[in-house]
Amino acid sequence: MLKKPTYEELEQRVKELETEAIQRKQAEEDLRDSEEKYRTVLESSPDPIIVYDMDGILIYFNPAFTTVYGLTLEECVGKKMDNFVPDENWPETKMAIDRLLSGESFLGIETMRYTKKGDIRHVSVSGSTYRNSEGIPIGTIVIQRDITEYKKAEKGLRESEERLRAIFEASADPIVVYDNQGYPQYLNPAFTQVFGWTLGELEGRLIPFVPDDEKERISAGIRYLYDNYCGNGEALRVETRRLTKDGRTLDILLNASLIKGDEGVPVGMVVNLSDITEIKRLEAQLQQAQKMEAIGTLAGGIAHDFNNILMGIRGRISLMLMDTHLSRPYFEQLRGMEACVKSATDLTKQLLGFARGGKYEVKPMNLNEIVKKTSDMFGRTRKEINIHRKYQKDIWTAEADQGQIEQVLMNLFINAWQAMPGGGDIYSETENVIVNDDHIKHYKANPGRYVKISVTDTGAGMDEATQQRIFEPFFTTKEMGRGTGLGLASVYGIVKNHKGIINVYSKKGEGTTFNIYLPASESEVIKKRELKKGVLRGSENILLVDDEEMILDVVKEMLNSLGYKVLIATSGKEAIDICKKDKEKIHIVIMDMIMPDMGGNETCYRLKQINPDLKILLSSGYAVNGKATEMLERGCNGFIYKPYNMKQLSEKLREILDS
Structure with a gap:
């Protein structure tokens, strides 16, 4: 029989x-609060959250799921939702589900899902299993973060990086990306091609290519960039120099900009290094050409005026020699004076050669004959030099001014002789050659057939620095009194004026070779008619045209002494007036090419209009390039170079009058 509880026991039990x-009520309230709190978290989460049972059936998802995928809870509850997984992503999704069902969790698996409209969304998926109070798994929770925009941005960044890399890789200019400590992080292919280093060789090292005398200036420029950085893309742009791995020095145009990091501070620097060595060389070449042109213009003007003065001196010496017997005590003095005039004339020829003037009578010629004649003449006076000759048979014809080519060869022979003070060997050679584009691209000449003349000596040779300057006017390595510094400058000017090429090969202690290429011609060599030697006289009427009174006086007296009758004109216009009046009486005109008002070219044209058969002998100490040749082609009959003596004048007159 049960014991009846006491009042106290009942009261205790009630309590x-x-x-x-x-407590139960509080627990229920706490549970409701907890559920509400977690529901609030679920409902307010921007990321889709899905709850499944252990069979993979969808139980719940939050509003963010609807926002991302366009599906409502009513459409999805009780379904497995396999159909919104793309086929290509199903294997990795299956593996994730299996991990969840086995009690594992996973974090941040990137995959893709379909929306209700069929669009693809990129998502980062994390999942875990939830359990009951007894620890038994009863379902899974999956959180999907929509990373579609992030993936687009990532793709855009990757494409941007690829574009930038492609630009860097394709750039012909070397490009370096540095970190803030100055260590290279990237080198494009052009950098390795130009400077020689690879990134692997420079790992953990500064690039050793800044010359010592450039370091402080470049460092100051980079410090300025960092100290004044404000993120506006300001760049350092400066001309500098850099060393290559093999020790060469290049002229460089440097452009440097800082790389802006996420926090607005520089994280490195990108540097573009344009190789401007060739540009600087061409600029120097242009400046040199302009300087040479200015000096050449000056030299031409000096030569013209100087030759007129020499004409007056040489003409009067020639007149005095005509009347002086060789037994007279001052005969040798006059011959000495004439030799001095000839030396001065040779100097003006050098000036004219450098100034690219003096090319008057251009005719087809056999260069073998010219080279042999000049070398023989030189060899007779230099017995300590052995001259070796090798001439091509059937040498092509070249059109040139014989006097100037002889001047070129004589200058080269003298230059070779001076390089061998103790004697030696000179090798002169001719050859027919075909010159192609690759061979002449640096010489501004046309490809085609050329006659090559080579002069080689066994002398002291030249270093590279000397070779760079040998064609400059007044540059000489010889001691005072042994050279003017005009010889090779005139050689260069004459060859260029003949549209030719000249180059030099030399090594210290191993001699020197000069190669000259003159354009070949299809024309045939014109045999020169042999004249009687000596002073030749005549009786014809001559019209002498010159604007210099000194020239008129001396040449008229020379012509009179030769038996000619002389009419004088001080200008082209006066010459035309005289020719109109006495055109039947005038047998030949001796005319200066450079005169004020009406020049020689126009005067010649007008005289030929008056009398097409009129013979004209051009005379000048300097003519504008090509004018003499042009006038000879238009009907003038010959050219005589000032200053000339009685013998030269008489022979030239008879050559034309008797033809």
Whole structure:
């Protein structure tokens, strides 16, 4: 029989039940609060959150799921949702589900899902299993973060990086990306091609290519960039120099900009290094050409005026020699004076050669004959030099001014002789050659057939620095009194004026070779008619045209002494007036080419209009390039170079009058 509880026991039991009820109520309230809190978290989460049972059936998802995928909870509850997984992503999704069902969790698996409209969304998926109070798995929770925009941005960044890399890789200019400590992080192919280093060789090292005298200036420029950085893309642009791996020095145009990091501070620097060595060389070449042109213009003007003065001196010496017997005590003095005039004339020829003037009578010629004649003449006076000759048979014809080519060869022979003070060997050679584009691209000449003349000596040779300057006017390595510095300058000017090429090969202690290429011609060599030697006289009427009174006086007296009758004109216009009046009486005109008002070219044209058969002998100490040749082609009959003596004048007159 059960014992009846006491009042106290009943009261205690009632109190316990009340306490339990209160606790249960509190637990229920706490559970509701917890559920509400977690529901609030779920509902407010921007990321889709899905709850499945252990069979993979969807139980719940939050509003963010609807926002991302366009599906409502009513459409999806009780379904497995396999159809919104793309086929290509199903294997990795299956593996993730298996991991969840086995009690594992996973974090941040990137995959793709379909929306209700069929669009693809990129998502980062994390999942875990939830359990009951007894620890038994009863479902899974999956969180999907929509990373579609991030993936687009990532793709855009990757494409941007690829574009930038492609630009860097394709750039013909060397490009370096540095970190803030100055260590290279990237070198494009052009850098390795130009400077020689690879990134692997420079790992953890500064690039050793800044010359010592450039370091402080470049460092100051880079410090300025960093100290004044404000993110506006300001760049350092400066001309500098850099060393290559093999020790060469290049002229460089440097452009440097800082790389802006995420926090707005520089994280490195990109540097573009344009190789401007060739540009600087061409600029120097242009400046040199302009300087040479200015000096050449001056030299031409000096030569013209100087030759007129020499004409007056040489003409009067020639007149005095005509009347002086060789037994007279001052005969040798006059011959000495004439030799001095000839030396001065040779100097003006050098000036004219450098100034690219003096090319008057251009005719087809056999260069073998010219080279042999000049070398023989030189060899007779230089017995300590052995001259070796090798001439091509059937040498092509070249059109040139014989006097100037002889001047070129004599200058080269003298230059070779001076390089061998103790004697030696000179090798002169001719050859027919075909010159192609590759061979002449640096010489501004046309490809085709050329006659090559080579002069080689066994002398002291030249270093590279000397070779760079040998064609400059007044540059000489000889001691005072042994050279003017005009010889090779005139050689260069004459060859260029003949549209030819000249180059030099030399090594210290191993001699020197000069190669000259003159354009070949299809014309045939014209045999020169042999004249009687000596002073030849005549009786014809001559019209002498010159604007210099000194020239008129001395040449008229020379002509009179030769038996000619002379009419004088001080200008082209006066010459035309005299010719109109006495055109039947005038047998030949001796005319200066350079005169004020009406020049020689126009005067010649007008005289030929008056009398097409009129013979004209051109005379000048300097003519504008090509004018003499042009006038000879238009009907003038010959050319005589000032200053000339009685013998030269008489022979030239008879050559034309008797033809």
